[in-house]
Amino acid sequence: MSGARLVFDLAGAVAIVFAGIMVVHRNPIKSLLAVVVSFFAIAVGFVMLSAPFLGAIQVIVYAGAILVLFLFVTMLLNLDTESASSDRRPFQRGLALLGIVVFAAILLSAVRRSGSIVGPSGEPPATGEIEPLARALFSQAALPFEAVSILLLASLTGAYLLMRREPPAKTGSAENRP
Amino acid sequence: MTAIDWVIVVLRPLVPVVGALLLVPMLTWAERRGAGLMQDRPGPNRVGFFGWSAFGLGQALADALKFFFKEDITPDNADAFLYTLAPWIVMFSALVGFSVIPYGSTLPIAGRSIPLIGADIPIGALFIFAMAGLSVYGIVLAGWSSNNKYSLMGGFRSAAQVISYELAMTTAGAGVFLSAGSLRLTEVVASQEASILRWNAFPQFFGFLVFTISAFAETNRVPFDLAEADAELVGGYHTEYSAFKFGAFFMAEYVAMTVASGFIVTMYFGGWSLPFFHPQGLLGGLVSMAVFAAKTGFFLLTFIWVRWTLPRFRYDQLMRLGWKVLLPLAFANLLWTAILVRTGIL
Numbered sequence: 001m002s003g004a005r006l007v008f009d010l011a012g013a014v015a016i017v018f019a020g021i022m023v024v025h026r027n028p029i030k031s032l033l034a035v036v037v038s039f040f041a042i043a044v045g046f047v048m049l050s051a052p053f054l055g056a057i058q059v060i061v062y063a064g065a066i067l068v069l070f071l072f073v074t075m076l077l078n079l080d081t082e083s084a085s086s087d088r089r090p091f092q093r094g095l096a097l098l099g100i101v102v103f104a105a106i107l108l109s110a111v112r113r114s115g116s117i118v119g120p121s122g123e124p125p126a127t128g129e130i131e132p133l134a135r136a137l138f139s140q141a142a143l144p145f146e147a148v149s150i151l152l153l154a155s156l157t158g159a160y161l162l163m164r165r166e167p168p169a170k171t172g173s174a175e176n177r178p
Numbered sequence: 179m180t181a182i183d184w185v186i187v188v189l190r191p192l193v194p195v196v197g198a199l200l201l202v203p204m205l206t207w208a209e210r211r212g213a214g215l216m217q218d219r220p221g222p223n224r225v226g227f228f229g230w231s232a233f234g235l236g237q238a239l240a241d242a243l244k245f246f247f248k249e250d251i252t253p254d255n256a257d258a259f260l261y262t263l264a265p266w267i268v269m270f271s272a273l274v275g276f277s278v279i280p281y282g283s284t285l286p287i288a289g290r291s292i293p294l295i296g297a298d299i300p301i302g303a304l305f306i307f308a309m310a311g312l313s314v315y316g317i318v319l320a321g322w323s324s325n326n327k328y329s330l331m332g333g334f335r336s337a338a339q340v341i342s343y344e345l346a347m348t349t350a351g352a353g354v355f356l357s358a359g360s361l362r363l364t365e366v367v368a369s370q371e372a373s374i375l376r377w378n379a380f381p382q383f384f385g386f387l388v389f390t391i392s393a394f395a396e397t398n399r400v401p402f403d404l405a406e407a408d409a410e411l412v413g414g415y416h417t418e419y420s421a422f423k424f425g426a427f428f429m430a431e432y433v434a435m436t437v438a439s440g441f442i443v444t445m446y447f448g449g450w451s452l453p454f455f456h457p458q459g460l461l462g463g464l465v466s467m468a469v470f471a472a473k474t475g476f477f478l479l480t481f482i483w484v485r486w487t488l489p490r491f492r493y494d495q496l497m498r499l500g501w502k503v504l505l506p507l508a509f510a511n512l513l514w515t516a517i518l519v520r521t522g523i524l
Contacts, residue, residue, distance in 0.1 A: 029322065033260075036315065053361075056304035060348075064311030065341055068318070072337045075322055075330065129300070130361065 008048040015041035028074050032067060039063045053129050183290075191277035191296025198276055198436045203238035205432045209482050210237070216486040245425030253325055253418050260323035265419065265426035268316030271309050272430040275437040278302040280364050281470045282450050285463035294450070294467060295364060302363035303355065306441055307348055310396055313434065314340040317398070317405055320427070321415040332414025335493065336405035339395055342500040343402075347392035349508035353385040353515040354378050354445045357524045367449035374453040379446040381518060385511035386446045388504045393438040395500070397431065400485040404493060439477035440470070447473055 018038040025031045039062045046055035137145055207222065211234070214221025225236035252258055279302075282294030299305060314337055321333020355361050357378065358369040370376045379386040395402040406414030413419075416427045443449060450470040457465050491499070518524040 029260075033315075033319075052299065052301045053304070056301045056308050059308040060304065060311055064308060064314075065344065068311075068314055068337050068341060071315075071318055072334065075318070075334070 004048055008045060011041040011044035011048065014038070015045065029071070032071050032074060035070075036063050036067050039067070051129060053133065186290070186292055190292070190294070194276040194279065194281050194296065194440075195273050198273065198433050199429070201436055202429050202432045203242055204235075205435070205478060205482075206241060206428075207235055207238040208479070209485070210234075212479070212482040213486050216483075242425075245422050245428075248421040250421040250423065251418070255325040256418065257323040257325070260319045261418075262423070264316045264320035264323060265423045265430070266316070267319065268313045268430040269426045269433070271311075271313040271316065272434040272437060274309050275306045275434075276440065278305050278363060279437070279440045279444055280367055280449055281440070282463055282467040286459055292463075293364075294463065298362065298364050301361050303351060303361045303366070303445075306437070307344070307351070310434070310437075311340065311344055313396075313430070316430075317415045320419070324415075324418040326418050328411040328413075329415050329417045332405045332407070332411050332417070335407075336398065336415060339398075339402065339404060339496060339500075342497060343392040343395035343504070346388050346500060346504040346508045347396065349505065350385040350388040350392065350511060351445060353382045353508075353511050356512070356515050356519055357381070363444055363449075367444060367451060370448040371451045372453070374448075376524075377446065377448045377453075381524060382446070382511055382515055384507050385515065386442075388508045388511065389445065390442055391499075391504060393442060394481070394484065395496075397434040397438050397481075399431070399435065399481055401488040401491050402496065403490060404496060407490060409490075435478060435481050436474065439474045439481065442477055443470065443473040449473075 015038045018034045018041065022031045022034040022038065025034060039058060043055040043058040043063070046052070046058060211221040211223075214223075222234035222237035224231060225234055225240050226232035227236055252261055277296030278299055280293075280295040280298070285292045285294055317336040318333040321329040321331070321336070324330075354366060358366040360366065360369075370378060375381075394400075398405050404414075406416065408414075411417070416424055419427060450466040452465075452469050455465070456462070515524070
């Protein structure tokens, strides 16, 4: 087993273990931190697959921005540790188990059909990785790319509209709040 | 690989990282002397060595020792694990950035030509952005785990601030990558070597401005130190910290400043290169390191200079500046650079 393969497998194991911790941990903040570690491991996986650009973007966008926002909101909501775990929901648990089995079956059949499991190629990181990606994004995939952008913009505007309150009477304190 | 090759591989990233750490006491001293200079008072000028005052340099060592001997307190209701982890996240994210910044050309030693950079990875610039972005976890977690409302407020402010300014910073940086045609920092330096007019600070002046201002915000330095705002939040995210854990936050601030200065120099001021002077061989390697150190030193002094010149922003002013001024300016700079590259001027 080569060193690259070892690192790749280790990163995969860490990603799965911490994803599991995310699900079972009672403290929402710790759950979020488990996601951060899991995303990091996925980024390492990208690097080992000779795609360092995707790995860096994974860290910058997901770990560095989106999850910070999640953390921000979770802390603001101040979720109570006890109340989050009191509700057992047996019915949903059964459904979740079913979901896991079905998903695992789909994943397994996909892996079997493709004939091989993706692993590190052992090639040096591609230097010209960013350019082909950019070309594909702005030519072949330009339409879906723009469509997703518009969708995001629409949901952003919608969220703003839903959250908008009547302008407060001149107290001046509302806009200073983070 | 022989043993010597392994030593070189280990030393290459270690030299700038250890250098940045050793610089911290010097910087704290320079900061206080600078403050003294600007406020028309002497600053620390007594603590020296063996009767020689050494311009008060001994004060820096005394302060470092103090961190070791103070009582290390963890508040009763703090989350002990995260409380201990937080300062080291900040420290780590500050330190690793230096391992991808080229701090010189090449050094020919023992028949080998050693590139003076920790690791010349193809996404060097993104690596620094990614690692710098992580420091916010340390700050937010420090604020949350302290179980103190002032700490929490500091953490919140930091999260909002870093997300806002990271956007402007990366957009401004994109202009540099456009003109260099690469994210590899050695190639960014190489693209600026030809003449002083190719230093990105000149054709992309507004990009440089946005990038530098955002770097101040990313390192939580005045005028963007709302996360610790001592007049409002006691000490912000590190209110509850003492002894070496506080020391780690304190050192991380200066290390982050050094990395930010080195990054600005590499992106906008030609890195280690001098446009009219190209010595070769051993001398060339040493001169390039000295040039990088001098340029970085200039920006470190700028960080100190700004701190004792400007007052702190108010929160709404901070947000307005980030989203309504810096981000549009960064996009305008990107467009301008695209035009320059397309017309073949750059």
